[in-house]
Amino acid sequence: AQRVTQPEKLLSVFKGAPVELKCNYSYSGSPELFWYVQYSRQRLQLLLRHISRESIKGFTADLNKGETSFHLKKPFAQEEDSAMYYCALSRGTGANNLFFGTGTRLTVIP
Amino acid sequence: DAGITQSPRYKITETGRQVTLMCHQTWSHSYMFWYRQDLGHGLRLIYYSAAADITDKGEVPDGYVVSRSKTENFPLTLESATRSQTSVYFCASRVPGQETQYFGPGTRLLVL
Numbered sequence: 001a002q003r004v005t006q007p008e009k010l011l012s013v014f015k016g017a018p019v020e021l022k023c024n025y026s027y028s029g030s031p032e033l034f035w036y037v038q039y040s041r042q043r044l045q046l047l048l049r050h051i052s053r054e055s056i057k058g059f060t061a062d063l064n065k066g067e068t069s070f071h072l073k074k075p076f077a078q079e080e081d082s083a084m085y086y087c088a089l090s091r092g093t094g095a096n097n098l099f100f101g102t103g104t105r106l107t108v109i110p
Numbered sequence: 111d112a113g114i115t116q117s118p119r120y121k122i123t124e125t126g127r128q129v130t131l132m133c134h135q136t137w138s139h140s141y142m143f144w145y146r147q148d149l150g151h152g153l154r155l156i157y158y159s160a161a162a163d164i165t166d167k168g169e170v171p172d173g174y175v176v177s178r179s180k181t182e183n184f185p186l187t188l189e190s191a192t193r194s195q196t197s198v199y200f201c202a203s204r205v206p207g208q209e210t211q212y213f214g215p216g217t218r219l220l221v222l
Contacts, residue, residue: 006152032209044153044200044213086152090209097143097168098211102152 002027004089006101013077014109021072021104023061023087032090033063033070034098039083047085048072057081077108113137116201116214123191124222131186131217133201141204142184143211144168144176146197153200159184160206191221 003026013019025031035047048056050063050070061072070087087101114135123129133142140161145153145168155168157176165176173195175187188195201214 004152009150034209036213043215044202046210046212049210088153097155097158098153098209099155100145100153102150 002031002089002091002099004087004099004101006085006087006104008104009102010105010107012107012109015079016076019074019077019081019106019108021085021087021106023070023072023101025068025070025087025089027068027089027091030092032092033061034088034090035059035061035070035072036086036088036100037083038086044086077106079108079110082106082108114201114203114212114214116199116217118217119215120218122220122222125192126190129188129191129219131188131199131201131219133184133186133214135182135184135201135203135212135214137203137205137212138181139203139205139212140181141206142178143202143204144174144184144186145200145202146170146195147200147216148197156186156199188219191219193221195219196221 005024033050037047038044048061059074084105086103088098117132143158144156147153154170159165159178162181199217202211204211
């Protein structure tokens, strides 16, 4: 079975400070990992996917298969980063659905 | 973003009533999904559909019914609403072979 764990429900950081949102997963196959973000009063949207290996809005995430982690990082947090962040797992190409973690609410303090 | 819409955006109903949540997408994506979002649980899949007339259960299907007579529509029906079904419901869609899902704005449902 697959499982996505986000250990922090709430995370507060000061503007300009580094931020790391943790995500651990369990799955015996080769998963695809995603970060979705939900800003206030907006719909859930894709932020990052691990196979793209890109930086979006200053965020990066590296898939660590040894530690089964996919932590989301940004070196300097901005107020507009305040949002709900969900880590999600797909069982690979052709899989039918995503498995989401419980989410982390990030608040960036001015 | 206007490609996938949900209606109503807010709904209040009473225990035992039937309620249908609508989802419509204009992209002709073959896959569509229904999730519920609850504190402490994140998003959980209720039902999904790979194409018109093809639907399958997700993680929490009990108490829900779906249909997909047309590719663009994927209604979710609560046959006899219960208080535990108070939640925010999200519809999503995607293209086969691509894992990225596109979400609707959500429907906030309150069951009294």
